[in-house]
Amino acid sequence: MQMTVVEAWIEGPLKRFVVDAGAELALLLHPSGQVLAQHGFARAVDVMSACALAAGIHASSSELGRQLDGRPFRGLHHAGRTRQIFLAEAQSPRGAFVFLTVFGQESSLGLVRLYFEELVNGLAAAAPPVEAITGPALAEHFERDLNRNLAVLFGRA
Amino acid sequence: MSARPFSSILDALTRQRWVTAALVVSERDGIVVESNLQIGQSGDRVAALAASLYRKARLSAKAAGLGAVSFMQLEAPGGRICAVGGGDLVLVVVAEPAVNVGLVRVELLRAVAELLAVGGEVA
Numbered sequence: 065m066q067m068t069v070v071e072a073w074i075e076g077p078l079k080r081f082v083v084d085a086g087a088e089l090a091l092l093l094h095p096s097g098q099v100l101a102q103h104g105f106a107r108a109v110d111v112m113s114a115c116a117l118a119a120g121i122h123a124s125s126s127e128l129g130r131q132l133d134g135r136p137f138r139g140l141h142h143a144g145r146t147r148q149i150f151l152a153e154a155q156s157p158r159g160a161f162v163f164l165t166v167f168g169q170e171s172s173l174g175l176v177r178l179y180f181e182e183l184v185n186g187l188a189a190a191a192p193p194v195e196a197i198t199g200p201a202l203a204e205h206f207e208r209d210l211n212r213n214l215a216v217l218f219g220r221a
Numbered sequence: 222m223s224a225r226p227f228s229s230i231l232d233a234l235t236r237q238r239w240v241t242a243a244l245v246v247s248e249r250d251g252i253v254v255e256s257n258l259q260i261g262q263s264g265d266r267v268a269a270l271a272a273s274l275y276r277k278a279r280l281s282a283k284a285a286g287l288g289a290v291s292f293m294q295l296e297a298p299g300g301r302i303c304a305v306g307g308g309d310l311v312l313v314v315v316a317e318p319a320v321n322v323g324l325v326r327v328e329l330l331r332a333v334a335e336l337l338a339v340g341g342e343v344a
Contacts, residue, residue: 174251
């Protein structure tokens with residue numbers, strides 16, 4: 065399954081994560097829900113749904129953490145019968161990202177957490193200088209930007 | 222119930238000469254259940270990778286028709302990792318190269334029965 069990224073600097077660290085952790089699916093997105101990179105998804109509509117759900121879960125679990133513990137929860141894990149989900153915030157010099165991955169019985173939560181730490185370090189090291197960053201996703205441009213990113217990921221740009 | 226149900230097993234293992242760490246790890250999750258570590262050792266990393274290695278060794282042995290894995294040893298220039306499994310738990314020992322592997326093996330195999338007993342109580 066092919067990996068596609070909106071910004072080239074994400075590809076190296078994400079590829080290493082997928083290989084090392086044995087992840088089936090991986091998704092890196094902005095907390096607003098804008099997709100930045102994907103691995104393992106076949107359809108743009110699935111990426112769009114996963115991004116919307118991941119952003120929603122991240123926002124609500126962060127707020128739940130703030131209410132309960134005074135600070136946002138950073139990671140979430142759900143174990144299904146054959147597949148598991150790990151969702152966490154990845155801090156980088158370019159701000160916070162949300163990372164979602166799905167893994168099966170070939171991997172484990174311990175491995176995913178271990179290589180997630182390396183992914184975060186890899187993204188921090190690979191991120192371009194802050195002055196080269198294009199502006200943040202604005203609400204009025206959200207749909208346009210989302211469609212542009214999906215088109216880049218699925219070859220319709 | 223004790224907050225450290227496996228402490229007697231881990232203490233017995235880390236009392237062995239040249240043993241630097243002992244961990245009880247969930248085989249399925251690769252997460253540390255309980256550990257005796259020295260300062261600076263990364264229990265989470267060792268646990269995740271050793272559990273993955275043990276699981277793959279167990280599945281390989283099964284696929285090859287060799288039966289259950291009783292003892293796994295990894296030898297590296299800087300030391301050894303030894304592991305035995307009991308139920309869903311894996312007992313992992315990290316040791317320096319000079320360690321008496323035979324003694325560690327005996328201790329680990331002896332500890333498995335206790336691990337299963339305590340693991341059953343905890344579950």
